[in-house]
Amino acid sequence: xxxxxxxxxxxxxxxxxxxxxxxxxxxxxxxxxxxxxxxxxxxxxxxxxxxxxxxxxxxxxxxxxxxxxxxxxxxxxxxxxxxxxxxxxxxxxxxxxxxxxxxxxxxxxxxxxxxxxxxxxxxxxxxxxxxxxxxxxxxxxxxxxxxxxxxxxxxxxxxxxxxxxxxxxxxxxxxxxxxxxxxxxxxxxxxxxxxxxxxxxxxxxxxxxxxxxxxxxxxxxxxxxxxxxxxxxxxxxxxxxxxxxxxxxxxxxxxxxxxxxxxxxxxxxxxxxxxxxxxxxxxxxxxxxxxxxxxxxxxxxxxxxxxxxxxxxxxxxxxxxxxxxxxxxxxxxxxxxxxxxxxxxxxxxxxxxxxxxxxxxxxxxxxxxxxxxxxxxxxxxxxxxxxxxxxxxxxxxxxxxxxxxxxxxxxxxxxxxxxxxxxxxxxxxxxxxxxxxxxxxxxxxxxxxxxxxxxxxxxxxxxxxxxxxxxxxxxxxxxxxxxxxxxxxxxxxxxxxxxxxxxxxxxxxxxxxxxxxxxxxxxxxxxxxxxxxxxxxxxxxxxxxxxxxxxxxxxxxxxxxxxxxxxxxxxxxxxxxxxxxxxxxxxxxxxxxxxxxxxxxxxxxxxxxxxxxxxxxxxxxxxxxxxxxxxxxxxxxxxxxxxxxxxxxxxxxxxxxxxxxxxxxxxxxxxxxxxxxxxxxxxxxxxxxxxxxxxxxxxxxxxxxxxxxxxxxxxxxxxxxxxxxxxxxxxxxxxxxxxxxxxxxxxxxxxxxxxxxxxxxxxxxxxxxxxxxxxxxxxxxxxxxxxxxxxxxxxxxxxxxxxxxxxxxxxxxxxxxxxxxxxxxxxxxxxxxxxxxxxxxxxxxx
Numbered sequence: 001x002x003x004x005x006x007x008x009x010x011x012x013x014x015x016x017x018x019x020x021x022x023x024x025x026x027x028x029x030x031x032x033x034x035x036x037x038x039x040x041x042x043x044x045x046x047x048x049x050x051x052x053x054x055x056x057x058x059x060x061x062x063x064x065x066x067x068x069x070x071x072x073x074x075x076x077x078x079x080x081x082x083x084x085x086x087x088x089x090x091x092x093x094x095x096x097x098x099x100x101x102x103x104x105x106x107x108x109x110x111x112x113x114x115x116x117x118x119x120x121x122x123x124x125x126x127x128x129x130x131x132x133x134x135x136x137x138x139x140x141x142x143x144x145x146x147x148x149x150x151x152x153x154x155x156x157x158x159x160x161x162x163x164x165x166x167x168x169x170x171x172x173x174x175x176x177x178x179x180x181x182x183x184x185x186x187x188x189x190x191x192x193x194x195x196x197x198x199x200x201x202x203x204x205x206x207x208x209x210x211x212x213x214x215x216x217x218x219x220x221x222x223x224x225x226x227x228x229x230x231x232x233x234x235x236x237x238x239x240x241x242x243x244x245x246x247x248x249x250x251x252x253x254x255x256x257x258x259x260x261x262x263x264x265x266x267x268x269x270x271x272x273x274x275x276x277x278x279x280x281x282x283x284x285x286x287x288x289x290x291x292x293x294x295x296x297x298x299x300x301x302x303x304x305x306x307x308x309x310x311x312x313x314x315x316x317x318x319x320x321x322x323x324x325x326x327x328x329x330x331x332x333x334x335x336x337x338x339x340x341x342x343x344x345x346x347x348x349x350x351x352x353x354x355x356x357x358x359x360x361x362x363x364x365x366x367x368x369x370x371x372x373x374x375x376x377x378x379x380x381x382x383x384x385x386x387x388x389x390x391x392x393x394x395x396x397x398x399x400x401x402x403x404x405x406x407x408x409x410x411x412x413x414x415x416x417x418x419x420x421x422x423x424x425x426x427x428x429x430x431x432x433x434x435x436x437x438x439x440x441x442x443x444x445x446x447x448x449x450x451x452x453x454x455x456x457x458x459x460x461x462x463x464x465x466x467x468x469x470x471x472x473x474x475x476x477x478x479x480x481x482x483x484x485x486x487x488x489x490x491x492x493x494x495x496x497x498x499x500x501x502x503x504x505x506x507x508x509x510x511x512x513x514x515x516x517x518x519x520x521x522x523x524x525x526x527x528x529x530x531x532x533x534x535x536x537x538x539x540x541x542x543x544x545x546x547x548x549x550x551x552x553x554x555x556x557x558x559x560x561x562x563x564x565x566x567x568x569x570x571x572x573x574x575x576x577x578x579x580x581x582x583x584x585x586x587x588x589x590x591x592x593x594x595x596x597x598x599x600x601x602x603x604x605x606x607x608x609x610x611x612x613x614x615x616x617x618x619x620x621x622x623x624x625x626x627x628x629x630x631x632x633x634x635x636x637x638x639x640x641x642x643x644x645x646x647x648x649x650x651x652x653x654x655x656x657x658x659x660x661x662x663x664x665x666x667x668x669x670x671x672x673x674x675x676x677x678x679x680x681x682x683x684x685x686x687x688x689x690x691x692x693x694x695x696x697x698x699x700x701x702x703x704x705x706x707x708x709x710x711x712x713x714x715x716x717x718x719x720x721x722x723x724x725x726x727x728x729x730x731x732x733x734x735x736x737x738x739x740x741x742x743x744x745x746x747x748x749x750x751x752x753x754x755x756x757x758x759x760x761x762x763x764x765x766x767x768x769x770x771x772x773x774x775x776x777x778x779x780x781x782x783x784x785x786x787x788x789x790x791x792x793x794x795x796x797x798x799x800x801x802x803x804x805x806x807x808x809x810x811x812x813x814x815x816x817x818x819x820x821x822x823x824x825x826x827x828x829x830x831x832x833x834x835x836x837x838x839x840x841x842x843x844x845x846x
Contacts, residue, residue, distance in 0.1 A: 045172065052148050052170040053140060055082065060152035060166045063101055067154055067164040079112045082168070097147065098169035101154075102129050104162060118147055120169045125149060129167045136162055146172040212243045220250070277376040284369030286312045286338050298359060298375050299324045312337060324353040337373070341365035350378075358382045395468040397446055398453035406467035410477050410527045413465070414520060422481040423520040426491060427534040428456075430472035430498070431512035431546045440507055447504045448511070459497050460490075475531070484519065484551070491515045491549035499547060514541040515549035523552045567623055569605060570616050574629060579603050581636055582799035585812060586651070586770060586792040589784050594812050596649040596683060598792065599637040600799045601629075617655075626655045631667045638675035638682060640802050645809065651683040651713065656690045659698050668705060679709030683734065687715050691729060702730055713770075717758065727765065735762055737788070739773025745786075746778045752786070759787040 059078050066074035079099045098120060099112040113119070124141070132139045132151035139151040151167040239247070272279060278295030282288055288310045296305055300322040306315060316330045325333065341347075347363040358379045364372045393405035401409060410425065417423045430452065437445040449472065456466045456474060465477040476494075481487050498513040516538025518524065523533040533552040540559075541550040573579055583597035603611045620626040634652055641650035658664045672679055684705060690698060706712060713734035714727075727735070737758050744751035755771070762769035771783045774793030783791055797808055 048170070048172045049140070049148060052150055052168070052172075053138065056150040056152045056166065056168050057138065059099075059168065060154050063154050063166045064156070064163065067101065067103060068156070076112075095171045096168055097171040098125065098167075100125055100129065100167045101164060102126075102133075102167075103164045104133065106130075118171070120147055120149055125151070125167045125169065129165045132167075133162050133165045148172060212239065219247075277374045279375075280306075280315075280373045282312060282337075282370045282373070286370075288312075288315060289370070295375060298357065298377055299353070300355060323355065326354070337363060337371070340369070341371075398450050398468050400453050400474075401465065401467040403467070403469045406465065406469065406475055406477070407527050407531075409465045409467075410530070413477050413479055414525065414527065414530075417479070417520065422522070424476075424478040424481045424487045424490075425518045425520070425530045425534045426476040426478065426487075426494075427469075427516045427531070427538045428474040428476065428494065429514050429538055429542060431514065433472040433511060436509060436511065440509075444504050444507060444509075448502055448509060451502055451504070452498065455497055456494065459493055475534070481519065487517055487519065488549070488551070491517055495547055495549060512547040514538060514546065516541055516552065517549060518552040563619070566611075566616065567619060569608070570603075570619060571623075571625065573603055573605065574625065574632075578605075579629070579632075580801075581633065581640070582801055583640075583650075583805050584792060584799035585797055585808060586790050587796055587812065588790050589788060594648060594809055595790060596651050597641070597644075597805065598651040598685075598799075599633060599640075599653075601633060602799070621655055621657050624657075626657045627661075627663075630655055630658050630664075631671075634667055634671040635674060638671040638677045640805070641681060642675040642677045644805065646678075646681075648809065649681045649683055649711070650677075651685055653685045653715065654690070656687070659686075659690050659701055662697075662701065664701055665704050665708075668708065668710060672708070680711065683711040683713050685713045685715040685736070688717075699730065706731075727761075727767075731765075732767055734768040734770060736770045736772055736792075739793075742771050742773045742779060742783070742793075745782050746776070752782065755783065755788070756786045759789075762789070763787060 059082060062078050066072070066078070079096070082096050082099065097113070097118070100108060101111075102108050128139045128141060128149055128151040132153045136153050136155075138153075139149075141149045148170040149167065150170065151165055153162045154164040154166060155161065156163050272290075272292035273294075275292055275294055278292060278298050280288060280291045280295055288306060288308055290308060291306045293303070295301070296303060299319045301318055302322075305318050305322075313330070313334055316325065316334055319325050320327055320330055336347075336349075344365060347365075349361055351359050351361055353359065356379070357377055360376045360378050362374045362376075364374075366372065393402060393408075394400065395402045413423055433445065433448070436448060449468070452472075452474070453466065453468060456476070460466055460476065460478070463479050467475050469475050478487065478490060495513055495515060498511065502509040502511070516534045516536065518530045518533035518537060520530055524530040537550045537552040540553075541548045544550070580602055581599045582602050583599055585594040586596040586598060587593070588595040601613055601617065603613075603616055605611055617626070620629050637650045637652050641648070644650075654664070668682075668684070671677075672682065686702075702712060711733040712730070713736060714732045715736050716738045717735040735758065737755060741751045741754050741758075745755050746752075759769045768789045769787075770790040770792060771779075771788045772792050774780055774783065774791045774795045776795060779793075780791060780795055796812060800808060
C-alpha cells in the first residue's frame with residue numbers, strides 16, 4: 001500500500017511542480033552560499049596577506065637594534081610580541097608559525113618555530129631570506145596549504161646597508177572556519193525567507209494551475225472510459241486562460257481523431273477485402289477476432305461462414321465440410337496452430353487442399369497468446385517453379401535429362417550400387433548428324449534428335465537413365481548389369497536401332513552411332529571418372545569406324561594423355577615458331593620446267609623428332625589451331641614465292657575448317673598484299689571435304705577467292721563419292737589425281753584407264769591435271785602418254801627447305817629441257833622402273 005501511494009505521488013503533476021521548485025530553490029541557495037563563501041574567503045586572504053607583510057616589515061624595523069647588539073633576548077621579545085600580543089586581538093588575524101633572524105654574514109641569530117600545524121618546506125626560508133638581503137626588498141611566497149613566507153631586509157640606521165633579514169612564516173588556515181561560520185549564519189536567515197516565499201508561490205500555483213489541470217486530467221480519463229466528448233467539464237472549457245485553451249484544443253483534437261479513426265477503420269476494412277492473401281486474427285483463447293473474405297474464397301467456404309467468436313476447431317470443421325481438409329487431419333492442424341510459440345518468429349508451411357490448390361500458411365504469434373495467420377494461393381507459382389526446375393534439369397528439345405541432371409542421377413545410382421553389382425555408363429554420338437543439319441536444316445535436325453531420344457528410351461529398361469548431354473551426344477546409365485557381355489549386347493542393340501532409317505517431313509534419313517562404355521566399379525567409382533572413361537572409349541570407337549562400340553581400356557587413357565601432350569607441344573611449337581615450310585616441285589611435262597611448288601608443313605620436335613603432318617595437322621583442326629596455323633602458312637608461302645622467278649607459282653593446302661568464316665578471304669588478301677605476290681601465282685588446294693557441305697558460305701568464299709585472281713585446285717581427286725559432281729559445282733583451275741591411282745598406273749589397266757579418263761576430262765574442261773606420287777620413270781612416261789599436264793613426286797625431288805629452292809629450279813630446268821622429254825624411251829624398251837633419264841636430277845636430291 002505504501003508503495004502504491006509513493007508511486008502515485010511520484011506520478012502526480014503537483015508533486016513534480018513542488019519538487020522542481022524546491023530543487024531550483026536548493027540549487028540557487030547552494031550557489032549563493034558558495035559564492036558568498038568564496039568572495040569572503042578571498043577578501044580575508046587579501047587582508048591577511050597585507051597584514052602579514054606589514055607585521056613583517058614592522059618586525060624588521062624592530063629587529064635592527066637586536067641585530068646590531070646581537071641581543072637574542074631583544075629578538076625574543078619581538079617573537080613573543082608577535083605571537084602572544086596578536087592572539088588577544090581576535091581569531092581573524094594571521095598566526096606566526098616560524099620566525100628567523102639572520103645577520104648579513106648568514107649567521108642565524110634567533111629561530112622560533114611552533115610544533116603544531118603545517119611547516120614550510122626545508123630550505124625555503126633560507127632561500128627567501130638570502131634573496132631579501134641580496135635585493136634589499138621584501139619577498140613573499142605562498143606555500144602549499146595556507147602558509148605564507150614573508151622575508152624582509154633589516155637596514156642600518158642610515159637605511160642604506162642591509163645588516164640582516166627577518167623571515168616569518170604566517171599560518172592563515174584558521175581563517176577558513178570563521179568565514180564558513182559567517183556564511184552559514186547568513187544562509188540560514190536567507191533560507192527561512194525563501195521557504196516562506198516558496199510556500200506562498202506553491203499555494204498560488206495550486207489554486208491557479210494545478211487544481212484546474214487535475215480537473216482536466218480526470219475529465220480526459222472519463223472520456224477515455226466512455227468515449228463521450230460531452231463529459232469535459234464546462235468550468236474547464238469556459239476558462240479564458242491557457243488551461244481553457246488547452247481543454248478546448250484537446251476536445252477539438254478528440255473529435256478529429258475520432259473521425260480519423262473511423263476513416264482508417266474503413267480503409268483497413270477495404271484493404272482486408274482487397275487483399276490477395278487471406279487473413280485471420282485469433283485471440284489468446286483461440287477464437288476468431290476477424291477475417292477477410294479471401295479466406296472463404298481460398299477454402300471454398302460459403303460467404304459469411306466465418307464469424308467473429310468462432311473457435312479454431314469450428315473454423316477447421318467448416319473447412320473440412322467444404323472439402324479442403326480431410327477429417328483425420330483436423331486435430332493435427334489445430335495442434336500446430338494453437339501450440340504455444342517458443343519465439344516471435346513466424347511459422348511458415350505449405351498446404352495442399354482437397355481441390356488441388358497449394359497455399360502458403362504464415363502464422364505470426366502475438367504477445368497475448370493469439371496469432372495472425374495469412375493464407376496465399378501459390379498454386380500457379382509452384383507449378384511455374386516446378387516447370388523451371390524441370391527446365392533446369394532437362395533438355396528443352398527432347399525432354400530428356402540434361403548433363404547436370406545426368407550427373408546427379410549417376411551419383412545416386414553409384415550410391416545404390418551394392419557390393420558385387422555393376423553399373424554401366426554408355427556415351428553415344430550420332431554419325432552424319434551435322435550433314436543432316438547442313439543439308440536439310442535445323443528443324444529437321446531437331447526432329448531427328450527427338451526421335452533418337454524416343455528410340456533410345458524404347459530400347460532401354462524403365463530403370464535406365466538416358467540423357468542428352470549436348471548436340472548429338474547422349475549418355476545412358478544402365479543399373480544392375482549382370483555381365484560385360486550383357487552390356488555389349490545392349491550397345492549392339494542400340495547401334496542397330498539407330499541405324500534404322502528415320503522418316504521426317506518426307507525425308508528418308510539414315511544415320512549411325514558410336515558408343516563408348518565404362519563399367520563401375522571396374523573403370524571408376526565416381527561419376528567424373530566414369531564419364532571420362534566412357535568418353536575415351538567413344539573417341540576410340542569413332543576413330544575405328546562408324547556404327548561401332550568399344551569398352552574402356554586403360555591404354556585409351558594413356559593414348560589420350562599422349563594426345564594431350566602432343567597438343568601442348570604443338571601449341572608451344574607454334575608459339576616458338578618451330579614449324580617450317582618445305583617445298584616440293586611440280587614439273588610441267590610440256591616445258592620440262594618447274595611450274596609450281598607445293599608448300600608442305602613440317603615439324604621437328606626436340607624429343608619426338610620429325611612429327612608426321614598426318615598426325616599433327618588433324619590435331620590442329622580438332623583443337624582449333626588450324627585457323628592461325630593456316631594464316632601463317634599463307635603469309636610465309638607468299639613471302640617466299642615472291643622471291644622466285646615470276647613464272648613459278650606456289651600451292652597452299654587449305655583446311656575445311658578455314659572455310660567456316662569469311663576471315664579466310666581477308667587472310668589471303670593480307671598475305672598477297674604483304675608479300676607483293678601476284679594473285680595468279682597463288683594456288684589454293686582444297687579437298688572434296690570442303691565441298692561436301694556445299695553451303696552458301698563455302699561457295700561464296702570460293703567465288704570471292706576466284707575474283708581475287710587466285711587459282712583453285714581440287715586435291716586428291718577421284719577418292720571421294722561425288723568428285724565429278726564437284727567439277728560442275730565450281731570451275732576449278734586444276735585437278736590433282738590422287739597418288740593411289742599413280743602407284744598402279746603401270747601394272748594395272750583399271751588405274752591406267754582412270755588416269756586416262758581424268759586427263760581427257762580435264763583437257764575437255766580446260767583444267768590442268770597434275771599427277772601426285774610419281775616415283776619412277778615408267779610412271780612418268782605413262783602419265784605423259786595419257787596426257788597429264790603436270791607431275792609431282794619423289795622422282796624429281798621430295799619437299800626441300802626454302803634455301804634449296806632456287807638451286808633446285810636451276811638443276812631441274814637444265815635437266816628437263818623439252819628435247820630431253822621428247823626423246824624419252826618407250827616404257828616397253830626401258831626394261832626397269834628405275835629412272836633412265838635426267839641423271840643430273842639426282843644431284844639435286846637432298
